[in-house]
Amino acid sequence: MTDLLHGSADSTQEVPDFPMERAPGCPFAPPPKAMELNASRQLSRVRIWDGSTPWLITGYDAIRSLFTDARASVDDRIPGYPHWNEGMLSTVHKRPRSVFTSDAEEHTRYRRMLSRPFTFKRVEALRPAVQRIADDHIDAILAGPQPADLVAGLALAVPTLVISEMLGVPYEDAEFFQEHANKGMNRYATAEDAAEGAGTLARYLKKLIHVKMDDPGENLVSDLAERVKSGEITDREAAQLATGVLIAGHETTAGQLGVSIVALLENPDQAALLRDADDPKVIAAAIEELMRYCSIIQTGQRRIATEDIDVDGVTIRAGEGIILDVAPANWDARQFPAPDRLDLTRDDGPQVGFGYGRHQCVGQQLARMELQIVLPTLLRRIPTLRLAVALEELPFKHDALAYGLYELPVSW
Template structure:
């Protein structure tokens, strides 16, 4: 069967295809075409798989302005929304991240408390234990080892399972189906089947939490279902979102961040040899800026005419915030192509901006801080067990990273 999503980088009616191809040998850098477009203008037209030609927003200031603008919608079902893939019959996902206020705010508030900074910080000892035990297992086992399979994927999966109340023993099921959902070239039928499998799984779990609540996030949603504040379907959908986002993004940052540091040994040594938590936190922010694993941009559609960046965006026109290149905007980050873990990069847009910015960012930051302050200190001779050009990068997904990362010591 022929895929409905065309390859990365192909042109459409003279416009560059989005998402764009990265340069061979430069896996950490944004696509060269996007960098060129950023130099030319804040906004430019691109072509999508379905023949639409939305605006690509490449510059930092314009991205933040539009992400905070109430005249811009995140509703995937609005005409003109720049779709990543075809919508299934009946419309798009019911996930609150693809809704506008007030419904977005109503649903988001129901899961905000567990991700509050103080609540997340209380998890640090438990996350540290998970990280140390996984490193113990690696050190006791054979080498080389695939860091993705042995460490990067289990860390956030164990954490989010504990937080949500999902049995970690089911990790193969939800990890496999998550991969199908987020791959850009998955056939529509396969994607719908994977989404339904995950939704059915979370719906069954929700039923168990309704009958016998525990001290976890899903049980909190179950109580709202019983109170009539949520439907069971809405609660299950929220569970799917939190489960996928809670392990995929951080897992890729752990592996890709480690690879970037191994390719920048001076920065790795600076981080490894320091016991300053402020430097560790700074390294996390800089790696989030430098790598930017949200691969397909943040998608929006204009509700009204908007003048910005020397262009007029018409109501109903799609917008793609190319966050990877915005985080390399020299007006926001001097020497943007240099990895500098001592840089103050906290104003990056890796987590988005505005009311839709990432709900789980405090948890992601904590996990990355624990990982980056522990892994290289405990395995100081960690190194790649393959050449960089042999590493399989995720050029085919909406989340960027590596499929495997063979390492030894």
């Protein structure tokens, strides 16, 4: 559905709905409409679920400039903020502030509480453990029946185990927290979904924080519990932060692993390159290209302009909503020539799949490390790996905030 935007400089232009659909049979490409908009201009008006018409940023230069612009706020309480869905709007005044929804000093304060376990050095030290976990899961797949589901058996299992361990959340609860994370992460979540999904998880984590206050361990929930004890933050704030990390820490990496495996199976020459690489730099570059080629963040990072901002010849007015859409930016031909080609040796500059600027992903080193281990290990250990169903039959997550797969049936 499209219609006309009246009474503004854009009055002659059609305003397309957002989110947009991907083209059938092209699971890696951003939606064609977003690509078409980006061909002429790096930002355009779109219409979202509540009828408002924020700016959709699709261009690489424009997205990097707005990701680093302090006038583009993440404070979702400001009127005009383009919420993901009704669920997020319905909880906006109930949710404590967190790293995702705070600006400037408040953001720095929250971010400091989270970032220590995810620094490059700390994450690098986990490599042997993650390699072991990946190998164990591949052993189990090889010992089991065919076809095997690589989502349940590998892509979801590895990041979930790792983040559970880092947070101090019992892995036995994985099914419970995945179910609620899925509900909360639905692209079209209603108020009930939000209450049931993220709300239930926040209550679960609040309980866990109280357990760790009396019985701490070497993990992030215990660190947060310690801060609650010392009066630095409330238990609700701590639970909100931990919920964010728990959801962001497994669903995203699982989605990126799943879609990347499919992209590699569809591009056997590139898969061979990754399989045969032993230089860590080559592997690292290959993972950046997979992140560029299949950007799983598909519903746009949201901001609101607190002052007028000029971008690519357009003025975003104070009070207007902004959607930073990394998938088309990662396919912007001005930056990445022939963007529809998966080229693991590409050297066209940094991809923006982890965002950019002060809110860039806290877990990016962890996600990179997991991808750098799981993907080449899988290709080496199961060199005859193939899809067990046609590409068109794979159940991609078109209805989730982050792209991925519900199932990935493979044989070998």
